[in-house]
Amino acid sequence: MHITLNSRRLALLIIVSSFILSACGGREKTSNSPTQATTTEFSASSSPATGKAPESTTTSKTDSDNATQSSADIQVSEQSTSENIPEMVSEYTVSPDGRHEVYLTWADGKPDAVDEEGEYGQMVVVVDGKKGTHRFNSDPHDKPIDSFIFSPDSKRLAYLAKGGHEVFVSDLEEMHLNLNDNNGNGGEYFEDFSTSEYDGIRKAFGLQFSPDSTSFAYVASHYSAAGPSYVVVNGAKGTPYPHILSSPLFSPDSKRLGFVIRADNPYGDSAVVDGQVGKRYVSVDTRYMAFSPDSKRFAYIAGTGQDTGPNRSMEYFVVIDGQEGKHYKGIGDYLKFSPDSEHIAYAAKIGERKWAVIIDGKERMSYDAGNILMLDFSADSKQVSYLVSPQLGVRGDEIALKVEGDSLLPSW
Numbered sequence: 001m002h003i004t005l006n007s008r009r010l011a012l013l014i015i016v017s018s019f020i021l022s023a024c025g026g027r028e029k030t031s032n033s034p035t036q037a038t039t040t041e042f043s044a045s046s047s048p049a050t051g052k053a054p055e056s057t058t059t060s061k062t063d064s065d066n067a068t069q070s071s072a073d074i075q076v077s078e079q080s081t082s083e084n085i086p087e088m089v090s091e092y093t094v095s096p097d098g099r100h101e102v103y104l105t106w107a108d109g110k111p112d113a114v115d116e117e118g119e120y121g122q123m124v125v126v127v128d129g130k131k132g133t134h135r136f137n138s139d140p141h142d143k144p145i146d147s148f149i150f151s152p153d154s155k156r157l158a159y160l161a162k163g164g165h166e167v168f169v170s171d172l173e174e175m176h177l178n179l180n181d182n183n184g185n186g187g188e189y190f191e192d193f194s195t196s197e198y199d200g201i202r203k204a205f206g207l208q209f210s211p212d213s214t215s216f217a218y219v220a221s222h223y224s225a226a227g228p229s230y231v232v233v234n235g236a237k238g239t240p241y242p243h244i245l246s247s248p249l250f251s252p253d254s255k256r257l258g259f260v261i262r263a264d265n266p267y268g269d270s271a272v273v274d275g276q277v278g279k280r281y282v283s284v285d286t287r288y289m290a291f292s293p294d295s296k297r298f299a300y301i302a303g304t305g306q307d308t309g310p311n312r313s314m315e316y317f318v319v320i321d322g323q324e325g326k327h328y329k330g331i332g333d334y335l336k337f338s339p340d341s342e343h344i345a346y347a348a349k350i351g352e353r354k355w356a357v358i359i360d361g362k363e364r365m366s367y368d369a370g371n372i373l374m375l376d377f378s379a380d381s382k383q384v385s386y387l388v389s390p391q392l393g394v395r396g397d398e399i400a401l402k403v404e405g406d407s408l409l410p411s412w
Helices: 063-073 172-179
Strands: 002-006 014-019 029-031 090-094 101-106 113-115 118-127 136-138 145-150 156-161 166-171 207-209 216-221 229-233 257-264 267-273 283-291 298-306 313-320 330-337 344-351 354-359 362-368 371-377 383-389 398-402
Touching (some): 090 145, 145 207, 229 257, 257 283, 257 298, 267 298, 283 330, 313 330, 330 371, 344 362, 344 371, 354 371
Antiparallel strands (some): 002 398, 014 383, 113 118, 298 313, 330 344, 354 362
């Protein structure tokens, strides 16, 4: 089967599926053709994998039939928890379960003053259509609230206020009791976790709720050059560090926490997991840290060498549970644990225009290519899928997806 999709500036890409079996080895296959997708099984022996093509089903439905069926399967409902939303709202946010909404609006329905720079006045928080009583001063240069954040279970709400200088967290059920108080005591109920021990919150990192919604964390710092930074968990200040480079990352079970710090003397980056500072490297990539789904393993991408000047020469590698993997010229943009937490996969640059897929530390497939993209595991952890691009960027006139033999397209 050959599918071709035309586009102005898209490259010829390959979707490749590579089967992996636990505790097994296999020969590396190298593909020099950018037009083929292959499937390789790895067995305990070194002989090439063979096997039957997977069973497949066909359908005689036309495209219009499929479109009708797809439309029939999608149900769209419309609801609003607010009967009348004002004309001016700011920071409008909906909870993950879609049952709650929060936003800022003018306390008296309109700004107090308007000039060429913008609007001035007092604003209030509105939760599920109920106005709070606390008023925030607002002007074009100072947003009273930077963002609202709901917990994953939609039962808690937090926000950063006054340019990131204040942190407030509320239980929505308790807030509703306050907002519906008929004894004249109504108003939002947010617990203030702000403190004068540091100057402000790192807004770029925001506030993170744990997956189980019971904890929250953020990065606080002093604005002075000598002032340290802290990770604050549930209002409790952690160990001070010269610089914190990433937002806190909770493990899936919400019991562990990881982030990246930077030291000045000697200069270098380290990953901090469970309060333990890891080895110092020239760089730790803050974009690609990952806990395994069972929360027992932790991985990140690090680099060593000379990262500045005309003699710049860097090597990159993946650190898993504190153990360095093989050094490469580069590591791709995807670092993935399998759903069963038994495997880890990523792409590595092994030469000029030469990339390999690394599974559990072994180079499985290699390609003459500009990049390997969209790497991911199947739900059963037995398959890895990825795109092989002939260019570092995405350019060209068409995408061709080719399926041969026992190959499988990933079910995205």
